[in-house]
Amino acid sequence: MRHVFSVRIGPIGFRIGSDWRAPIAQMESLYTDYPGPHDGVPDFNVRLFAARPWRRVIRPSVMIGGDFVLPEAAPLPLAQGLLAAEMGMNLQMALGQRRYLLLHASVVERDGRALVMTGMSGAGKSTLAALLGTRGWRLMGDEFALLDPATGLIHAFPRLISLKNAAIGVAEAAVPDGVFGPLLPGTPKGDIRHLVPNAAAIAGMDRAADPALILFPRFGFEAAERYVAPSEVFVRLTQASTNYVAMGERGFDALTRLVTTVPARAIDYPDTDRALAQVEALWRDL
Secondary structure, three states: OOEEEEEEEOOEEEEEEEOOHHHHHHHHHHOOOOOOOHHHOOOEEEEEEOOOHHHHOOOOEEEEEEOOOOOOOOOEEHHHHHHHHHHHHHHHHHHHOOOOEEEEOEEEEEOOEEEEEOOOOOOOHHHHHHHHOOOOOEEEEOOEEEEOOOOOOEEOEOOOEEEEOHHHHHHHHHOOOOOEOOOEEEEOOEEEEEEOOOHHHHHOOOOOEEEEEEEEEEEOOOOEEEEOOHHHHHHHHHHOOOOHHHHOHHHHHHHHHHHHHOOEEEEEEOOHHHHHHHHHHHHHOO
């Protein structure tokens, strides 16, 4: 393709090609401190392309392709080209990743132990991960937790943190010196702005961690906490995994080991200050 950028995030390398320069320039700027793929060979390829030649210049419309595709995926306007690139990387992982069991979760680490936060969109896991990253935790990932079936370890995948709607202002106030991408209004999920993980997250991306706590946060309710039984955790995590079925027996064994050896809690919280206090209290009690 005309414009190309390569990057490694944790153990996974990507090559992003585009018909337009703008999305690649944004990727180069926001991922400037990240390494390239191991030996220069990416694990996955992403393509941002125009369905018709004139769509490069007349009402530019970005189609998302790559090694794995969803034929019914709708194009995005060129102004959301950065989002298209991020979605393209998500798509390759969701459809093509077979080395790690993927869990749709945010992950942070402290003292070699990982906190895995998962839940429905809007639960606040990305915001909590970003804020914990400013309070002595290492961000390991915002989109996917990479569970190694062979070792049971969580591998880091510190992509750009995707902040949505009201969470954007919360993060901007909490991380005034943070590096943010452009505001992307009117996306399918509302307003989106990306936050670059801090230097500690990028420098530590090759360090895996033992999962120590699984957390199901839920924003917008009075503060509460409850124990979550392994049977419920198993069901909820199969729903949160994009490749559990494709992994077959390896995925079942990995998930079974995770839910039977790692405690799980659910918390409701009315605001981020309360949630951070709840997380710290749970962590102290481990």
